[in-house]
């Protein structure tokens with residue numbers, strides 16, 4: 001069975017839609033963000049770059065889930 005982490009997913013943070021290659025947005029994000037998404041001269045983000053970019057947000061969500069219900 002293929003590892004689902006190997007399947008390229010949309011480059012937009014939080015979007016899990018599969019795409020053809022790492023660093024590409026999915027059609028739904030292209031529709032949703034329209035002209036706010038622009039091509040750049042830089043190379044598309046790699047899987048590792050996307051994971052690095054999103055790591056702090058995932059840690060923040062993890063911490064938030066662990067502290068929900070904690071009263072001070």
Ligand SMILES: [Zn+2]
Nearest residue numbers: 010015026029
């Ligand atoms: Zn997307």
